[in-house]
Amino acid sequence: MGDEVRVPIVYDTDIVAARSEGRRMALELGFSRTDATLLATAISEVARNILIHAREGIITISSSLNDEIAEIVVVATDEGPGIQDVEMALRDGYSSSGGLGLGLPGVRRLMDEFRINSEDGKGTEVSMTMWRRQ
Amino acid sequence: MPVPILKQGDFLIATVQSALSDREVLQFQDDLAERVGSFRSRGVILDVTALDMMDSFVSRAFRSMALMAKLKGAETVIVGIQPEVAFALVQLGLTLEGVNTALDLEEGLAFLRSLTRRRTDGR
Numbered sequence: 001m002g003d004e005v006r007v008p009i010v011y012d013t014d015i016v017a018a019r020s021e022g023r024r025m026a027l028e029l030g031f032s033r034t035d036a037t038l039l040a041t042a043i044s045e046v047a048r049n050i051l052i053h054a055r056e057g058i059i060t061i062s063s064s065l066n067d068e069i070a071e072i073v074v075v076a077t078d079e080g081p082g083i084q085d086v087e088m089a090l091r092d093g094y095s096s097s098g099g100l101g102l103g104l105p106g107v108r109r110l111m112d113e114f115r116i117n118s119e120d121g122k123g124t125e126v127s128m129t130m131w132r133r134q
Numbered sequence: 135m136p137v138p139i140l141k142q143g144d145f146l147i148a149t150v151q152s153a154l155s156d157r158e159v160l161q162f163q164d165d166l167a168e169r170v171g172s173f174r175s176r177g178v179i180l181d182v183t184a185l186d187m188m189d190s191f192v193s194r195a196f197r198s199m200a201l202m203a204k205l206k207g208a209e210t211v212i213v214g215i216q217p218e219v220a221f222a223l224v225q226l227g228l229t230l231e232g233v234n235t236a237l238d239l240e241e242g243l244a245f246l247r248s249l250t251r252r253r254t255d256g257r
């Protein structure tokens with residue numbers, strides 16, 4: 001069983017759309033309300049990062065379920081300026097834009113797996129996973 | 135208006151009805167600042183029972199709303215934060231530091247009344 005949804009992030013209302021899709025898919029997969037909320041919060045943060053730091057991008061949410069594991073994978077991609085120093089961006093309190101710099105380190109705590117691929121000048125891909133044993 | 139703000143005596147009660155976009159959050163922030171000033175309110179209740187998550191943007195906005203209200207002489211209480219929403223906030227690394235919270239509307243009102251009563255007594 002599986003499902004995949006792509007949400008283009010262009011306007012602020014798309015942030016709401018992306019996190020609602022994530023919540024819906026998590027609940028459909030049998031995740032708890034708490035897990036669905038953690039996921040929605042993480043999606044909201046990466047979606048806003050796209051809007052603020054890269055102007056636009058796409059969030060793909062896919063779910064899969066087998067005998068052992070239920071899993072949701074979220075991939076946020078954009079062709080914005082990229083992140084020069086990923087290590088630094090993952091530090092609590094680092095922000096290039098006067099934000100709190102909590103987003104990325106916080107998202108890492110909300111999710112089970114978290115990875116950033118970014119090349120300076122060539123965009124950013126954040127992929128993150130939440131999984132639960134059946 | 136995405137968030138209705140009702141006047142009840144010295145207090146304002148703002149009830150978030152559904153998920154808010156960033157723009158709606160900013161609109162709400164402006165509306166509330168304007169009301170607190172024009173009604174010279176002493177207290178603000180921010181009812182977020184309907185919110186199914188709070189991310190860094192919205193919690194930052196709520197914190198600055200509370201601060202802004204305070205500068206205008208009104209104390210703010212956020213009521214109705216769902217347990218899983220509070221849990222996600224903590225995981226994210228955020229605290230609603232310096233913001234009063236209460237379980238529900240009733241408790242929030244009781245808190246505001248006790249505050250304003252204390253202030254009046256002290257005068």
Ligand SMILES: Nc1ncnc2c1ncn2[C@@H]1O[C@H](COP(=O)(O)OP(=O)(O)OP(=O)(O)O)[C@@H](O)[C@H]1O
Pocket residue numbers: 049050053054078080081082083089090094095096097098099100101102103104105124190
């Ligand atoms: N999609 C992206 N494209 C380019 N740079 C990004 C992207 N996402 C994050 N960054 C960079 O990483 C930094 C840290 O991101 P993070 O989300 O932790 O903080 P923030 O967005 O600046 O502040 P906050 O999320 O607390 O409002 C950002 O300031 C920005 O420089």
Ligand SMILES: [Mg+2]
Pocket residue numbers: 045048049099102103104
């Ligand atoms: Mg951010």
